[in-house]
Amino acid sequence: MQQSPKRARKNKNKDKKKAVEKSMDCRKCGAHLTSDEKAIYMKLVSRTASSFLCMDCLAEALHCERKAIEERIRYYRESGNCVLFR
């Protein structure tokens, strides 16, 4: 006697709302983004961005050096004023 396979349960959990995670990768090169990279992107480019660039690609897009962006990040973080950097 064979066990009848369990009926495929409807997996309602699948649709469970979880925090919508927006793309965490650089939209240009696909590199994984740190929260700093997303934050600085929002700060420098668009506060409502839904896709982001990594530091390298952002530097390229802004025609500046990656180092300049790193310094910005440090500046915002140290200033402690920006909610994006905590």
Ligand SMILES: [Zn+2]
């Ligand atoms: Zn990139």
